[in-house]
Amino acid sequence: MIGFEYMRATDIADAVQKIAGPGAKFIAGGTNLIDLMKENVEKPNRLIDISRLPLNKVEETKNGVKIGALVPNSDLAYHPLIEQRYPVLASAILAGASAQLRNMASTGGNLMQRTRCAYFYDIATPCNKREPGSGCSAIDGLNRMHAILGTSEHCIATHPSDMCVALAMLEARVHVAGQAGERVIPFAEFHRLPGTSPQTDTNLAPHEIIAAVEIPAQGFAKNYTYLKIRDRLSYAFALVSVAVGLEMEGDTMKEARFALGGVAHKPWRDRAAEDALRGKPANTESFKRAADIILKEARGFSHNAFKIDLARRAFVRALTQAARGTPQIQSIKKVR
Amino acid sequence: MTQSVEDSVPAPVKVPVALTINGKPTQLTVAPWTTLLDALRDHLDLTGTKKGCDHGQCGACTVLVNGRRIVSCLTFAVMKDGAEITTVEGLAANGSLHPVQQAFIDHDAFQCGYCTSGQICSAVGMISEGHAKTAEEIRELMSGNICRCGAYSNIVTAIQQAMGKP
Numbered sequence: 001m002i003g004f005e006y007m008r009a010t011d012i013a014d015a016v017q018k019i020a021g022p023g024a025k026f027i028a029g030g031t032n033l034i035d036l037m038k039e040n041v042e043k044p045n046r047l048i049d050i051s052r053l054p055l056n057k058v059e060e061t062k063n064g065v066k067i068g069a070l071v072p073n074s075d076l077a078y079h080p081l082i083e084q085r086y087p088v089l090a091s092a093i094l095a096g097a098s099a100q101l102r103n104m105a106s107t108g109g110n111l112m113q114r115t116r117c118a119y120f121y122d123i124a125t126p127c128n129k130r131e132p133g134s135g136c137s138a139i140d141g142l143n144r145m146h147a148i149l150g151t152s153e154h155c156i157a158t159h160p161s162d163m164c165v166a167l168a169m170l171e172a173r174v175h176v177a178g179q180a181g182e183r184v185i186p187f188a189e190f191h192r193l194p195g196t197s198p199q200t201d202t203n204l205a206p207h208e209i210i211a212a213v214e215i216p217a218q219g220f221a222k223n224y225t226y227l228k229i230r231d232r233l234s235y236a237f238a239l240v241s242v243a244v245g246l247e248m249e250g251d252t253m254k255e256a257r258f259a260l261g262g263v264a265h266k267p268w269r270d271r272a273a274e275d276a277l278r279g280k281p282a283n284t285e286s287f288k289r290a291a292d293i294i295l296k297e298a299r300g301f302s303h304n305a306f307k308i309d310l311a312r313r314a315f316v317r318a319l320t321q322a323a324r325g326t327p328q329i330q331s332i333k334k335v336r
Numbered sequence: 337m338t339q340s341v342e343d344s345v346p347a348p349v350k351v352p353v354a355l356t357i358n359g360k361p362t363q364l365t366v367a368p369w370t371t372l373l374d375a376l377r378d379h380l381d382l383t384g385t386k387k388g389c390d391h392g393q394c395g396a397c398t399v400l401v402n403g404r405r406i407v408s409c410l411t412f413a414v415m416k417d418g419a420e421i422t423t424v425e426g427l428a429a430n431g432s433l434h435p436v437q438q439a440f441i442d443h444d445a446f447q448c449g450y451c452t453s454g455q456i457c458s459a460v461g462m463i464s465e466g467h468a469k470t471a472e473e474i475r476e477l478m479s480g481n482i483c484r485c486g487a488y489s490n491i492v493t494a495i496q497q498a499m500g501k502p
Contacts, residue, residue: 006351006368006414027415034371034410035391047368049415078467098480099462100398100407234479331476 001037005046009053012177012211018048019207026050026209028070028106032113039121041130055211064216069108073163074099076107086215088224088243092166094330095228098235108210111164111174111190114201115157116237118142128154129198144303145237149264155198156301159191159266160237166226168259168267169243172215178208191266220245225321225328229314233333238262240311242318251281263311270294282323287316353417358426368414373397375413376423384424384453395481398454399423405461424453427460436460439494447485455481459495
């Protein structure tokens with residue numbers, strides 16, 4: 001790890017002022033940033049500690065619930081408003097990381113965490129995300145964990161978050177602040193696909209700070225699931241995960257929303273597949289038809305082509321769980 | 337881009353940090369990049385807290401910060417200025433082992449012992465969080481603590497004893 005200057009921000013305006021200049025970074029929970037600093041992937045010359053800013057409340061708003069950027073992941077998962085009204089978000093959070101890391105990691109930091117692609121972490125290998133223009137080692141390398149949707153010839157990394165998959169499905173909005181003032185970014189536009197600039201993970205402007213994440217009133221508390229398929233049953237990143245929210249009218253899906261994790265550079269949504277589900281009976285045939293739409297353009301690489309079929313099966317299983325009202329429980333590993 | 341950033345790295349400036357460690361107010365002066373783990377082990381000789389992976393993946397360095405379990409390798413000591421830290425050395429009280437420590441002995445919940453202080457601190461944190469009731473829930477909420485010897489079944493039994501379950 002290289003040295004850096006450490007300072008604390010006193011409020012958002014102060015944080016935004018202190019972050020100006022090259023090489024400065026915000027630190028809150030630190031669980032991803034410090035790890036990357038130890039690997040010399042991140043080399044900030046200045047760390048602005050925002051962990052003491054008063055952004056740690058979960059509160060009801062006119063339109064839903066607003067989550068302060070510094071609310072720890074564990075506090076959010078066990079918050080009564082989230083447990084009762086947005087159980088899919090609680091479930092997704094508890095499917096990620098370990099209890100210790102969830103106690104440390106912040107809401108905003110979860111959005112800002114970087115890919116766990118082994119080549120991104122290994123500074124001895126080319127990586128367009130770490131060093132633009134150096135090439136992608138994963139495309140012809142070990143790519144079992146990598147993306148099958150929305151990839152580019154420059155990067156096939158996945159976004160590692162579970163929480164963000166649920167937030168994408170819930171159509172959260174990200175409240176950010178910068179020197180130009182405040183703005184709101186719809187969740188679908190927060191993270192980017194790699195395209196020709198995989199070094200840029202999000203559409204957060206340089207020197208902007210996340211202040212809060214707001215989730216709309218519709219929480220799908222009755223018919224939902226977060227199904228995560230991984231190599232071991234706990235404390236592992238997703239091969240494929242699915243967040244689903246349904247609004248049922250008898251056996252018909254009046255509203256259907258989903259997002260996939262572990263398959264792309266961002267939580268993956270597909271409006272056409274949601275349209276295909278809406279108004280249809282909740283049965284395997286409808287689910288399979290939607291899965292075909294989602295995976296039409298999917299492309300596998302040397303070690304991850306299995307994810308295409310895995311995503312199809314996980315999607316059908318997740319929709320089945322949600323429609324039946326029998327969501328996946330994260331402590332009981334049996335998939336039902 | 338990285339070149340200019342590296343060129344502008346400031347000379348090390350040490351920072352004062354005040355921590356209450358196992359009930360004892362403690363002042364130290366460390367470089368800002370000193371992790372809480374390194375501060376405990378290398379600056380305060382509290383070597384009960386172990387360094388396993390140093391990347392937040394094994395849980396050996398688990399301590400309680402203001403009562404919450406965290407991995408001390410992924411936080412800088414300076415960020416915890418003013419906090420109360422409890423390490424495995426601070427769990428016993430009045431000459432008696434903490435119930436979790438006693439339960440680990442009663443149930444032979446370790447083999448080599450390297451992960452044990454992290455397992456014990458993590459279990460203490462988990463019990464006070466209050467979300468684990470069943471053995472399955474204990475296993476899930478202790479999954480951040482890896483035991484290379486595979487003492488998991490006895491660890492679960494020990495934690496159940498400490499929780500007052502049969």
